[in-house]
Amino acid sequence: MKAIKTAVVGASGYTGAELLRLLLMHPAAELVCVTSRQYEGEPLEKVFPRFRGVQGSQLEFTAPSADTIAAAGAEVAFLALPHGVAAEYAIALLEKGIRVIDLSADFRLNSAEVYEEFYGHPHPAPELLDEAVYGLPELKGRSEAIKSAKLVASPGCYPTSIITPLVPLLEKGLIDPASIVTCSMSGVSGAGKTGNVLFSYCEANESVRAYGVPKHRHLSEIEQELSIAAGQAVQISFTPHLVPAHNGICTTTSATLTGDADAIGAALEEAYGGSDFVRLLGKGQPADTKNVTRTNFLDIGWDYDPRTGRVLLLSAEDNLGKGAASQAVQSMNLMFELSATEGLQNI
Known part of the structure; x- marks a missing residue:
């Protein structure tokens, strides 16, 4: 099985750390880029000692950059960033042909007007709202839509x-x-x-x-x-x-x-x-x-x-699991034609 080359943008927060845990242990994923301005140059295993000894834990954090992520060969990027910030990376990554799973709120809404009402500023990329798929796989028809999506908005x-x-x-x-x-x-x-x-x-x-x-x-x-x-x-x-x-x-x-x-x-x-x-x-x-x-x-x-x-x-x-990181990985599995349960059957 060819490993899916993955990136996590904003990997040092709680959701980012849970994404790292899941992707490091995922049998069909290879972490090739993780970003954090705070920990740039530090290996994962130093910032998160729990990952010591795990294959891939020597990977170093880099500053967030679409060019760096693309140069690492990433096929899909998870955005564990605040709303308003995620959109700029989504735009740049999509332009480079990298599929995006956004865990912020930037692409969850169909209406730019509703986004501005609830988030207090104009939508940063309204042209992408029609392209985004709301990534709750259990809803009718969503799994099929996620499979072909270039941009998945992972639910809150x-x-x-x-x-x-x-x-x-x-x-x-x-x-x-x-x-x-x-x-x-x-x-x-x-x-x-x-x-x-x-x-x-x-x-x-x-x-x-x-x-x-x-x-x-x-x-x-x-x-x-x-x-x-x-x-x-x-x-x-x-x-x-x-x-x-x-x-x-x-x-x-x-x-x-x-x-x-x-x-x-x-x-x-x-x-x-x-x-x-x-x-x-x-x-x-x-x-x-x-x-x-x-x-x-x-x-x-x-x-x-x-x-x-x-x-x-x-x-x-689990708000960090089905409510965030593991649900996003579930969408990745669907996007790359894996079983929805791949790497997620932990109890």
């Missing part, structure tokens, strides 16, 4: 946990789109490596708090994908919370039932019964983050409350 962590269980129910008209309320809890790594004191150990430990209310940026892509599924504009109430854990997301979503309660499980089974990475727990079974951390699995349970007439959807994932 919260959206993956919210969109996946809701889409089959919206497609079948089983819930009222106007009634959707969701609450998510995320580990502190979701904020990335930051100097913000609110995400420091002493502030986050032994504490739970809401943030990003009432209009978290991820609402934009959540509502976009739910609107596609429902065939009408959908707006939801979404409240994220920070919890004192390193990684993991637990989401509870509720909506008013408009169909038959017995059809809920059947709709989820029809959509994901053959999925490699969505595990259906069944009725009355809450999802637990301890069962999905450091994996690419998304666990979904559900229930129905006859007192309120509301459906409960209960999901859990």
Whole structure:
């Protein structure tokens, strides 16, 4: 098997480090370029001692440059960069014929106007929005689109946990789109490596708090994908919370039932019964983050409350895994005609 030559741009953050771990151990991938201005010239194994002794861990960080990435022979580049910054690298890499998997928000939205509304500045490359594929492989038709894509916009962590269980129910008209309320809890790594004191150990430990209310940026892509599924504009109430854990997301979503309660499980089974990475727990079974951390699995349970007439959807994932790095690697597998599970079957 010919190894896929890969690059990681912005490889020193939490998501970047998880990408490195997955790609170093991936049987069909070869890391040929990793970038970090902070650690330029330093080998991976020095910056991340956990990688010592692993083949490829002597590779040195370089300053980010499309020319350098192309000279290394990269066929695909993962962009683990902030929104607004990723787009400039995506443009340059695509021009050099390198396929791009962007983990920022720069290409997740179909509308440049919505991007500006939620991210506070004009879209840096609106001409690429029609070309980008929203990389949630479990959605209908997305795996095929990802296979031929030159630019994949890997979904946000919260959206993956919210969109996946809701889409089959919206497609079948089983819930009222106007009634959707969701609450998510995320580990502190979701904020990335930051100097913000609110995400420091002493502030986050032994504490739970809401943030990003009432209009978290991820609402934009959540509502976009739910609107596609429902065939009408959908707006939801979404409240994220920070919890004192390193990684993991637990989401509870509720909506008013408009169909038959017995059809809920059947709709989820029809959509994901053959999925490699969505595990259906069944009725009355809450999802637990301890069962999905450091994996690419998304666990979904559900229930129905006859007192309120509301459906409960209960999901859990690793925000650095299925919510970021491992989902991006899943897209790489599809783009290069590998099994979706290649290098991702860790439990």
